[in-house]
Amino acid sequence: MDSLLSLFTDPAAWAALIALVVMEVVLGIDNLIFISILSNKLPEEQRTRARRLGIGLALAMRLVLLSMIAWLVGLTAVVFDLGIRGPLNDYGQPSFETAFSWRDIILVVGGLFLIWKATKEIHHNVDPSPSDDLLDKKQAATMNFGAAIIQIILLDMVFSIDSILTAVGMTDNLAVMVIAVLVAVGAMVLAADPLANFIDRNPTVVMLALGFLLMIGAVLIADGFGVHVPKGYIYAAMGFSVLVEALNILSRRAQKRKAAAAGNEA
CATH class of the missing domain: 1.20.5 (Single alpha-helices involved in coiled-coils or other helix-helix interfaces)
Incomplete structure (x- = not known):
């Protein structure tokens, strides 16, 4: 309660809230693009429900992680180190490193999943005609609702951890973090259907969005290796x-x- 009251009386808390809301909304764009692309592969009557469920799960994960901040911060502790260091950059730090924490491992795995998924979707859009291969026939079929939700959950987890660790790095006020997350997810809810419908109406935008996912996946992997873009x-x-x-x-x-x-x- 004290932290909530300080939000209304402390200009620094307001500044932190505004900065964090902007950051959380920007980080949420990545999550929303992925949800939009996956939901558009479902039958039309299931798309809105999938988006709402995906965004709801993203909110739930963020709030759960906020309640476990001490554990989450512990994810940055080194789990294993391969002992490889890149050349020093202008700041006197290694350009890359192989000292991996659980956060790094999650980011690398999540980045690989994003690159795999985006590459698969790009291949399907470039060559939409199914071959005789059973796997290609399954890919050409409409995605199952459960499969879409599972993939959304996996990426929600990656984006949620990145989002909350960013919030922890910007402020130590829990009330500010909760409000910023609620505002950001609210913006995702409002933008979900218009963004997904726009992507669905404009095929070239689908390819652009998939290109974004490739880039985001590469950035996540780089971040996991200590290369902070x-x-x-x-x-x-x-x-x-x-x-x-x-x-x-x-x-x-x-x-x-x-x-x-x-x-x-x-």
Whole structure:
């Protein structure tokens, strides 16, 4: 209660809350893109339910992890060390290392899963015709609801751990962290259906989103090996790509309107 009251009286707490809300919303975009792509593979009547369930599970995981902060911080303790160090960077730190904590292991496994999943989806979009292979036929079929939820849960866990560790690094005020998580997940709920429908209507956006997942997976693996890529660079690149794709969409729409007008005149 004291920490909650301090939120309304301490300007520093407000500043931490605003910064953390922005960070949590940005980190939630990755989670939401994955949920949108997976839910769009389900029958239309199941998509909204899958998104709501996936986001609800993401919220539950974040709140559970917040209640276990001491245990979560312990995930950063080194579990094993292969003794390999990269050359020192400008800050006098190894450019990469092989001292792995449980957090590092989870990030590497999660990154590999994201890369595998995105590569699989890209292959399916590039070559959508199923072959005679039984595995290809299963991939071509509509995804099962349970399979989609299991994959969402796995990635929710990875993104939730990354999200909460980021929150712990920015503030030690539990009330601020809880409010930031609730606001971020609320934003995910509001954006889920519009984002998923937009991706579904624009096939080229699907490929762009899958490219984002590949990049995010690579960043997670790099982070697990101690190579910390500034998040600002990642999201600046994503924002620029979205801007270019938006211009392409506007260009295609203008061409369609021009062709339709020419057809009507003829």
